[in-house]
Amino acid sequence: MSEIEKNDSPPAVQPWLVRIPEIFAGIANEVLRKLGAVSSTKLGQDYYLIKTATPSAIRGSEAAKFVRWNLPMDHTWPCNAQKMEGFIEKAAQTLLKKFGERNPQGLFIGTLQPTSPDKYYKGLASNLRGRVLQLFPKLKAATVEEQDPKEETLFCLVGKEGLFCGMQSPRAANGLYAGGSKYIDQDAPDTISRAGAKIAEALHYLLLYRPAMKEGSHWIELGACPGGMTSELLARKQRVTAIDRAPLDTRLDGRPGLKFFLEDVAVFQPKAGTTYDALLCDMNGPPEESIEQVIRLSRFLRPGGLVVFTLKVPRIDSLDEPNELFRLIVSMGKGAGLRLFAQTHLTYNRHEFTLFFETV
Template sequence: MAAGESMTGGAAVSRWIGSANAGYARYAQQELVARFGEVGFQELIPGELFLASIRRSEADVARLLRGNEPVFLRHIHPVQTEFPASRGEEDLLRLQQWLESAGPAISPGDRVGVQARRKPETEYGYTPYAVKEALDRVLTERFAAEPVISGPDKVVSVYMGESSVYAGVSAASDNLSDWNGGMIRFKREDGFISRAKFKLLEAEVRFGLDWSAYSRAVDLGAAPGGWTSLLLERGLRVTAIDPGELDPSLTGHPNLTYHRRKAGEVKMERAAYDLLVSDMSWDPRQSAKLVAEIAPAIRPGGTALMTLKLLRGKPFQSMREVEGILAPALRIVKAKQLFHNRDELTLLLTRPSDS
């Protein structure tokens, strides 16, 4: 039995801290119940962060979530120790002592990230960075591991709550995201057009998109050009369609064709594109209908990536309706509410080869 697991009625019970976008924790919890049956929940940050007790081993939970990743559960990590928070140096000492005893989980040479966060507006006598410094010393001196900030093999996760400190060690792949709490951050670079670009950058990472597999893309609802700009940076030829105006910085780009009109007014050849992207602020059913109508412009086996604005209180119903509208023209490969999505989610789709 792994550290942090207990036995209830002969079955292992593991504990996890789950994260979702603000206001969507209950949907992430519903996803866990659908997969594991009875799950106990304790709220840590209303609508966003929770502690889950699952009647499965850590290994089983991680394996099942990796194989069928939830839509609204953005990040999860195991809780293998919990103790009352002193909010002072004693907490750091207890965390060091716990990590020193977690020997089998960490091996020499492992790349290990320490990810610490605390409940907003909760005062501690130390910072999350102080937690990292204290635990990095244990990683190097006790385990001969390599502390890293990005691309870890394993993660030491620490959450400083209102009255307790929670911690666990896991493979980075078991957390659904190797970013702290799944909160992936990007810098605003020179020439930044809109925050919409962050959504496509995150999708690139989370979906493992290989832009070299595409040469021609069409961007529906492109204005002001956040997604178009990234696709051009990645070397694609882009057809941008929107009655609104693109950012002047894109004017004259040699790989850009711009139609300042509605998508339905633009004639597109069949199988002309490898990739279709859409980030329109429409009702999800309207967005799905438009994308389904234009789907023949994608080559068989090609890809579509679109965001859906969610109707509050009915996200799963919206997803079912959209899936029905898109089929059989497009098949959903993955649906995920990304950190930068807010009240929406991102769909990765493919056009079936026999269509």
């Protein structure tokens, strides 16, 4: 074959696992096309096993924001583990053979149905990990939080469709856990709102890019009512200046570290000399108006200060409208000295994305 003929050969397709949240199921096929998928098989709750010749699009295209998590498929084993004798031992020995010499920093196994009430596969994932850890040499990262976001981890997902494994850094995969970011259960009777789970998951996701916020860090929260996020931040020993036209839940009355201003965000003005470490905005309403208030108040952030912004999209019938709105919000932030460094779709997000900026 001549050199010209070699160069004209089509790029090889690669197997990949992508997680597209169920809320985006109506546009999943469009997302997969933008990712260059030449074939796809639905797995579990919202996973798709695809073959693509352009894996860079999974993280570098406008469709990437609709992908919560991704993993190259270095090993796939379609099977029914529940009916297979000796599955754990067979799978563990295979993982050692295929990945042992690649020296992953850690090994984490999840399920293809992470919110299913059926505990079988959760138990299987735990037992399989326990057996593999007996076979592997000592790994540097025993817990998800101990991972270096830029070093490769062996991630596996198991379900009724089989076992699916690959190695990639948590940052490239877009999550520290196998399957994404940390799922936060918000069924406790004293929960103020599901928004608390959103900020808890967002802060865990942030470990991919920044150290955890120090105790006593000062947040300004825009549109805080009823106080789900406020409560979560206070529980983490953060200080919060919360602003809203509506009152907070009375359970927050008198909480140490909280200052609440019952007024419109648009008229709130911090005292001269005030500085904040982070700004949180989960306000409803047009995102163009919300980001304007973020920009106005971001000048009170210290250098390198954090902004966590929920981009609420009126509807998602296609990729075009949310992408156009996303570009607008990012452009407005950039023009005011806010650099977007990460984005994701959290478990409790609906037609919305969580954006992370920092002051420059």
